[in-house]
């Protein structure tokens with residue numbers, strides 16, 4: 048008999064998530080039926096999107112999310128016992144999966160070999176966040192050698208990869224992050240300049256950016272929105288490109304008012320586009336293979352902030368939302 052533990056969303060989020068929003072429950076699972084397999088979670092992801100996305104789920108729903116899991120029983124030849132999968136199974140330790148019943152974007156897939164690198168990268172640089180960086184930056188910013196690229200949320204799972212890809216493409220890269228330690232790590236990764244936005248504050252941000260990007264900004268990869276993005280928009284160059292990936296500065300708060308940016312779009316002929324990474328589902332493995340190749344070539348580094356224990360999922364989630372992670376926030380069961 049297999050008993051799964053699972054985190055249920057029991058109260059709508061208001062502001063930063065709190066203990067009262069979550070409840071840990073247990074459920075006895077049946078044996079896998081024909082075509083099904085049993086997946087035992089090894090690493091679970093905590094990601095910013097879970098905060099806004101849960102607003103469209105009713106209370107009583109399982110918390111959503113991806114995981115790397117081991118197949119421990121199977122009646123599906125394509126998913127043999129002993130292999131590892133990535134799946135959007137939610138915050139649960141064990142899952143009975145029928146891969147054919149998961150639709151399009153959410154289909155589980157066998158984890159490719161990462162060589163000497165840990166399987167946890169399957170929820171990080173070699174999974175959804177890495178692909179967000181790879182496709183969201185290259186396809187929408189279309190960087191050219193010598194251009195200045197600014198990345199907000201730069202020391203996180205997505206931003207740290209975007210900045211390194213920008214360096215691979217020969218750009219000057221400015222990273223914006225929330226602590227001196229994070230900024231130091233970014234400079235070790237090769238970022239040319241960094242801004243600790245918490246230290247310079249909203250009033251000092253424009254001047255700090257001018258110093259870090261004296262030739263203006265050609266590409267902006269936006270993970271945060273709010274006043275940081277308003278200030279970057281004001282320093283864009285002619286024909287600049289802006290890839291809007293996320294707006295974490297307002298996931299827990301009411302939306303902030305920023306001044307009307309439209310003028311910049313007209314007179315600098317800017318191009319801004321938002322995206323959801325699943326747009327590139329058909330090219331998913333291309334992103335993973337290329338990021339792994341860059342890791343193997345020593346051009347792409349990663350860091351993970353690993354929290355031990357499935358019971359710590361809510362804590363790890365809140366910690367990530369408030370800047371407790373450097374690189375990818377992961378929970379190890």
Ligand SMILES: NC(=O)C1=CN([C@@H]2O[C@H](COP(=O)(O)OP(=O)(O)OC[C@H]3O[C@@H](n4cnc5c(N)ncnc54)[C@H](OP(=O)(O)O)[C@@H]3O)[C@@H](O)[C@H]2O)C=CC1
Pocket residue numbers: 094095096175176179200201202203204205206223224225226229270271291292293294295296297322323324325367368369370371372373374375376
């Ligand atoms: N469009 C898409 O398909 C996808 C979008 N995303 C988005 O990308 C962004 C980054 O995600 P991910 O890399 O997984 O997360 P991160 O690993 O970057 O973790 C979140 C980070 O956000 C920063 N942060 C929190 N509050 C603020 C704030 N008020 N202002 C600025 N920064 C803040 C914190 O770093 P710090 O210490 O620097 O403040 C924190 O560590 C998010 O907006 C997310 O929603 C992610 C995946 C897919």
Ligand SMILES: CCCCC/C=C/C=O
Pocket residue numbers: 095096135175292293323324325
């Ligand atoms: C299946 C996960 C998709 C995540 C998209 C994220 C959007 C914003 O954070």
